[in-house]
Amino acid sequence: MTSNKEVTIYDLARRLNISIATVSRALKNDPVVSKKTKKEIFELAEEMGYRSNLFARNLRNQRTDTIGVIVPRLNSYFMSTVIAGIESVVNHAGFNLIISQSSESTSKEMANARTMFNNRVDGLLVSLAYDTDDISHFDIFLRRNIPLVFFDRVTDHKNCTNILIDNRKAAYEITNHLISQGCKRIVHITAASRSNVYVDRLAGYKHALQDARMPVRKEYIIDNDLSQEAGFAVSEKIRQMRPFPDAVFAANDSCAVGCMLGIEQAGIDIPGDIAFAGFNNDPVSKVVTPNLTTINYPGYEMGETAARHLINRLNGAAGVHSTNTILLRSELIARASSLRKVK
């Protein structure tokens, strides 16, 4: 059992018979302190197991060098890739990171925001929960000029920058791809959420149909929570549709995969009888049989961009403040699940 007593700069100062000011300066490598003194201080600090007290420091500095991240869920490939991107930038810039998940619940998101606020984060990166509509719980940050950057699941707000891809365009492309493969009755599985992500994908889908002079049928637009299980459940519904749809475009890969599994169990041929497309380029898209056509979503870059933008703002970089939206490039990846014709 060792002592719990913390070593402070006072202890170091006392032992070396110098002032705490010198110790404090030495520890932050202030060039004004003599090499010799510095060396002594460092060695003693090491020996006594000194650690800087972040609270005292932050209390004094009114700055925490910490950035908060709030995401709906940690458990998608996409999200963990984003986090990796954020981390690389943030660490490099000497900031710490606090991550929390809202579990797709607005009330938890509100609590998380409060915690971040109380932890005095210098800035915040947010991807909104499924149902978050009103974002007034972030006002506390804006009122104090704490920069707020949204990514993926965003919302329009002056003073906040949004980092995302052009969901509408990507959905347009993938729908168009299905059309080009001869599909005429394309089901779209989307989320019953007002989130930009799903709204825009739906818009892209509709737009592509319209441009191809195909009807937008209400019964072909199916709402669920986009989980794999929900996708599986949808397959049952689809099987009973008459006329039978000849394509499914789901707003994410897991849901597409769940639906594919259900369809295949019923002995229906993919893509012969019905083609499939998803969204995100999740690794599972390369596992399912046949491999799933999807949109490659640059998660790592998105994380990097969001973090870099935030840090630039913190450092007062010119022009950054007025940036409203940053769009990243995405791309269609056509795989076997949708390839019906030899081109």
Added chain:
Amino acid sequence: MTSNKEVTIYDLARRLNISIATVSRALKNDPVVSKKTKKEIFELAEEMGYRSNLFARNLRNQRTDTIGVIVPRLNSYFMSTVIAGIESVVNHAGFNLIISQSSESTSKEMANARTMFNNRVDGLLVSLAYDTDDISHFDIFLRRNIPLVFFDRVTDHKNCTNILIDNRKAAYEITNHLISQGCKRIVHITAASRSNVYVDRLAGYKHALQDARMPVRKEYIIDNDLSQEAGFAVSEKIRQMRPFPDAVFAANDSCAVGCMLGIEQAGIDIPGDIAFAGFNNDPVSKVVTPNLTTINYPGYEMGETAARHLINRLNGAAGVHSTNTILLRSELIARASSLRKVK
């Protein structure tokens, strides 16, 4: 542009013409303060946008109510399930959480540990990086009696509790299952890591073979990083083996899946020509064709257990301190990838 100035208890006190002591007491709902004063204080705090300063509070209290988590990677289904379990317990107990990933790098793990230490976490939950062997970077915690709990990727250390499953037994069972299906030449894919997880699974595999009086062949034990790509690469190696193996037991599901994809591309029948088994019960195991036999790994429970144990220790619960190891139950899930006989 609003002011950045923080509201403190001094501001509240001044406005109400009372002392900061009363304000402080009122804000923590001390029953000693009169209802009336309390009400006034709360209302003014709300009106002025007061927020408690965590740094000042922590500095004063020498306690942060924060728990740190260090994991190798966030991007596996298993790990995000664990985190969810940890979160539920931790939030409920009124603690905050700081999460960081070591990206399987020992040096990053060391840096993370340092950060956690400087952030004065009250306790730490750790799953070790791939190659971490020496854990002296955690000594700083132990020296200060900051409780440390390892889960999944653990190491033996007095004063630390380990939460894990019986990897050896699980691996024994799954190997035995393959043997019961008539497999005689079983390849094991494992990690070139000294981590208990892989060492124990290998031991279980060997043990099962020995109990069945089957030889343990060195060339059947393959090392890699257990990624899906690595699994795919292994399939090539396996295809060239003579005699041809009739089963593969990989130490995780992604690697098993990667290998299956390679084997199937070569037109080899699973499980007819070669059976497959993985580990973890990752969702992908239900997507791959045929569905993958695996071990169900109770991630959520593991997270809950680890967090609960840590919090009990922080609260000084009796007996907890001397607990060395907590084993959770795992179970074999036999699916089509290994079912060769009708029983």
Added chain:
DNA sequence: TTGTAGGCGTTATCAT
């Protein structure tokens, strides 16, 4: 190059 002293916002101990 080093030292002195005040303050960052709280909480807890003593008084009143």
Added chain:
DNA sequence: ATGATAACGCCTACAA
């Protein structure tokens, strides 16, 4: 029921 005040550990003008 309320008030005054001393820490908590650090940083930084200002002084020497």
